[in-house]
Amino acid sequence: MxxxxxxxxxxxxxxxxxxxxxxxxxMKKPMAFYCGFDPxxxxxxxxxxxxxxxxxxxxxxxxxPIAVVGGGTGMIGDPSGRSxxxxxxxxxxxxxxxxxxxxxxxxxxHFSDGEATYVNNNDWLGSLSAxxxxxxxxxxxxxxxxxxxxxxxxxMEAGISFTEFSYMLLQSFDYLNLYxxxxxxxxxxxxxxxxxxxxxxxxxxxxxxxxxxxGMTFPLITKSDGTKFGKSMGGAIWLDPKKTTPYxxxxxxxxxxxxxxxxxxxxxxxxxxxxIEALAEEVRTHPxxxxxxxxxxxxxxxxxxxxxxxxxxxxxxxxxxxGDVSKLTGEEIEQGFKAFPQYAxxxxxxxxxxxxxxxxxxxxxxxxAREDISQGAIYxxxxxxxxxxxxxxxxxxxxxxxxxxxxxxxxxTLIKFK
RNA sequence: GGAGGGAUAGCGAAGAGGCUAAACGCGACGGACUGUAAAUCCGUUCCCUUUGGGUUCGAAGGUUCGAAACCUUCUCCCUCCA
Numbered sequence: 499m500x501x502x503x504x505x506x507x508x509x510x511x512x513x514x515x516x517x518x519x520x521x522x523x524x525m526k527k528p529m530a531f532y533c534g535f536d537p538x539x540x541x542x543x544x545x546x547x548x549x550x551x552x553x554x555x556x557x558x559x560x561x562x563p564i565a566v567v568g569g570g571t572g573m574i575g576d577p578s579g580r581s582x583x584x585x586x587x588x589x590x591x592x593x594x595x596x597x598x599x600x601x602x603x604x605x606x607x608h609f610s611d612g613e614a615t616y617v618n619n620n621d622w623l624g625s626l627s628a629x630x631x632x633x634x635x636x637x638x639x640x641x642x643x644x645x646x647x648x649x650x651x652x653x654m655e656a657g658i659s660f661t662e663f664s665y666m667l668l669q670s671f672d673y674l675n676l677y678x679x680x681x682x683x684x685x686x687x688x689x690x691x692x693x694x695x696x697x698x699x700x701x702x703x704x705x706x707x708x709x710x711x712x713g714m715t716f717p718l719i720t721k722s723d724g725t726k727f728g729k730s731m732g733g734a735i736w737l738d739p740k741k742t743t744p745y746x747x748x749x750x751x752x753x754x755x756x757x758x759x760x761x762x763x764x765x766x767x768x769x770x771x772x773x774i775e776a777l778a779e780e781v782r783t784h785p786x787x788x789x790x791x792x793x794x795x796x797x798x799x800x801x802x803x804x805x806x807x808x809x810x811x812x813x814x815x816x817x818x819x820x821g822d823v824s825k826l827t828g829e830e831i832e833q834g835f836k837a838f839p840q841y842a843x844x845x846x847x848x849x850x851x852x853x854x855x856x857x858x859x860x861x862x863x864x865x866x867a868r869e870d871i872s873q874g875a876i877y878x879x880x881x882x883x884x885x886x887x888x889x890x891x892x893x894x895x896x897x898x899x900x901x902x903x904x905x906x907x908x909x910x911t912l913i914k915f916k
Numbered sequence: 917g918g919a920g921g922g923a924u925a926g927c928g929a930a931g932a933g934g935c936u937a938a939a940c941g942c943g944a945c946g947g948a949c950u951g952u953a954a955a956u957c958c959g960u961u962c963c964c965u966u967u968g969g970g971u972u973c974g975a976a977g978g979u980u981c982g983a984a985a986c987c988u989u990c991u992c993c994c995u996c997c998a
Contacts, residue, residue, distance in 0.1 A: 757953090818952090819952060
């Protein structure tokens with residue numbers, strides 16, 4: 499097995515480490531490491547996946563992952579990388595989010611069979627009294643040290659509450675706890691976590707622990723065009739199939755630009771260096787074949803949603819992008835179109851196309867519907883319709899039940915007749 | 917408390933009595949091209965079947981044949997002085 503740190507460096511996932519030589523030495527033996535996840539939503543998103551995959555890499559290299567869900571710190575809010583104060587969530591919300599994250603993380607790291615450990619820092623932070631905290635943690639941090647942190651500095655102008663200011667102490671207390679209870683020797687995180695990680699190491703040192711502990715960060719990833727990674731059509735890309743269907747997930751990755759796709763392969767897949775370099779060569783020589791994008795989409799969909807969902811996503815993709823949806827059977831449509839908006843329509847003899855578009859929310863207004871039709875944006879079962887007075891009839895129903903309407907290049911809506 | 921400046925379509929920003937459903941830029945959406953890419957080009961972007969109609973320019977009143985534009989009051993924002 500190649501050196502994990504070298505592998506991370508190759509993949510562009512290495513930002514900085516507190517003591518590289520020391521860590522390399524320590525990693526010759528299996529070690530426990532941790533990474534935190536903030537319960538700020540009811541699902542992890544594509545950006546979080548990077549962190550998960552990095553944990554999996556370390557796990558594959560023989561180390562033991564501890565995933566910490568911030569049920570306690572999530573009550574406070576991490577100021578790192580943020581320009582304004584966080585809106586606090588209720589106790590119930592944080593608890594619910596935490597539970598979701600645990601379920602999602604389990605699928606990748608496998609807590610149940612002991613391959614990884616799950617903890618919620620609410621377990622120790624929730625019952626911690628203010629007095630204890632100030633005596634046992636706060637006493638070890640000079641105010642100057644805290645004030646000089648970048649996360650705090652950046653907020654001095656815009657304002658920062660005492661609550662968020664204190665956040666770093668809570669996270670360092672996490673590390674101390676894991677160090678003492680789980681023999682955890684490494685904390686990893688995005689580069690914005692450097693301040694919090696080093697604060698943890700500081701606390702461990704000041705508590706008189708000699709056994710070395712480490713911190714390592716990876717860069718915050720960006721797209722080549724400078725826009726934020728992990729967004730599509732304004733919305734975030736989630737791991738939860740109810741929020742982002744496997745088909746949408748597959749589409750998100752296959753739409754990666756040539757400039758980004760090789761990076762994504764390095765960051766998110768477990769393909770070897772040789773395999774990645776071969777695909778990079780493909781991008782250079784045969785960009786139109788989009789081998790790299792296809793491989794990426796396949797890998798990511800299999801990883802997150804499994805082989806069966808991948809198969810479905812590929813089936814839907816080929817039907818939709820060949821434009822030949824009319825060949826699909828009723829069964830296939832029922833399976834495949836779960837990913838798309840649907841509209842139940844009364845099965846009348848004939849319905850004005852414009853009315854259908856508006857009723858099914860494909861167009862926001864009749865005026866817009868007319869415009870779409872006349873501009874050639876509307877396809878019924880794969881066939882363009884440009885007549886404003888066109889109507890849907892029984893002939894337009896596949897299997898007597900379905901009509902597939904496409905607006906623009908790839909927005910599909912399934913009309914179900916009943 | 918005093919003195920000014922501002923509020924215009926998703927956002928930014930023109931307009932200072934009729935030629936304004938409101939320039940321009942961005943965004944968004946369509947189309948062409950293409951590789952489900954990028955770039956580019958073209959079109960649309962308040963609502964309604966119309967070279968036509970309706971409802972808009974912070975809110976409410978008023979002046980006028982006619983107001984986003986003028987007056988009054990109110991609400992909110994910003995700057996300066998205390």
